[in-house]
Amino acid sequence: MLEDKVILVxxxxxxxxxxxxxxxxxxxxxxxxxxxxxxxxxxxxxRGPAETVAQEIRDAGGTATISLDSVADAAGAGRIVETAMDTYGRLDGIVNNAGILRDTFFHKMTEEQWDPVLKVHLYGSYYVSRAAAPIFKAQQSGSMVHMTSTSGLIGNLAQANYSAAKLGIVGLSKSIALDMQRFGVRSNCIAPFAWSRMISSIKVDSPEQQERVDRLQQMTPAKVAPLAVYLLSDDAETVSAQIFAVRNNEIFLFSQPRPVRSVHNSEGWTPEQIASQAMPALSASFHPLEVSADVFSWDPI
Structure with a gap:
């Protein structure tokens, strides 16, 4: 499905x-x-991890090269994209997957825990996408796949930095899809459920959290790859601005924020009227304070 395409991950x-x-x-x-x-x-x-994966691709008969630059600054992201152009002369798709975690409860979070997570996830996705955008515009094609998370889409404990970055990526992806659709460029998000080094650091401080971790351990990263490969391919030419999730053998399409209920007062509202009329009417449609495990509460299939 990706024959002769150049893909940056x-x-x-x-x-x-x-x-x-x-x-x-x-x-x-x-x-x-x-x-x-x-x-x-x-x-x-x-440099070992990148070289190992590139060699695995070559050993299987494929073609790969490595990049050791960081996504967390514009210059590094630019060099990553330049590696593709210098090596293969083109670039057809990017997967913004790089990430780090520095989990802690919000009232304890420091600037040193906040900034680097935003830099790698949100800024990194922006920097790499921005470096690729002129190439995609010139060739009138390109696919961007960004990793979001149910920690941002739904919520999770002790991950304000990560959740803010991951929900920001959703807005970034939608804006890219809108701004670049006329150039044949697509942008989508995947929220992956998979046991990985990053997920292994989730704080476990309740039986419910432990149960979630136990379920995640059943889900391998390999389950996420087919959707990413599809979204990078020409077969997905009509798919853009969407949010997907992969949970073991399930693929989900996520909703995106839209109004769910309204109230109207022809004279306008006072604070007292909001308290006595508007909020009682709207509260039936309030979203409960949930974490991802509350929404995805069934066993993976």
Whole structure:
């Protein structure tokens, strides 16, 4: 499905990114395996993971090269995209998968825990997408796949930084899809359920959280790769601005915010009237305070 396409996957040294890179290579893509080899919290560098994945692609008969630059600054993202152009002369698709975690409860969160997570996830997705955009515009084609999360779409404990970044990515993807549709460029999001190094750091402080982790351990990153490969392919030419989730053998299409209920007062509202009339009418449609595990409460199939 990706024969002769050039596909860039960030954070491809392990987990979900690795499986997407491997499957893209198996489907004929020339793959740029980007990974700085950092720890889960974003420290350190190691070229080994990227080289290992690239060699796996080559050993299976595919074509791959590596990039060790960070997505967290514009210059690094630019060099990642330049690697594709310098090596293969084109770029057809990107997967913004690179990420780190620095979980803590919001009232304890520091700037050192907030900034790097936003830099890698949200800024990284922007920087790589922005570097690829002129190339896609010039060739009148291109697909962007961004990793969001139910932590942002629904909610989760002790992940304000990660949740804010992941919901921001949804807005970024939608804007890219709107602004670049006339150039044949598509942009979609995937919220993956998969046991990976990143998910393994989820705080477990209740039986409910432990139950969620137990379910996640059944789901492998390889289950996410087929949807990403499809979205990168020409078969998905009519699919853009959507939010999907993959949970083991299930694929979900997520809703996007729309008005669900309204109240009207021809004279306008006073605070007292809002308290006595508007909120009682609207409250029947309030969303409960839930985490992802409350919504996805059944066993994966």
């Amino acid at each position: 960030t954070g491809a040294g392990g987990g979900i990114g690795r499986d997407i890179a491997l499957m893209a290579g198996a489907h004929g893509a020339r793959v740029i395996v980007n990974d700085i080899g950092a720890s889960l919290s974003g420290e350190g560098e190691d």
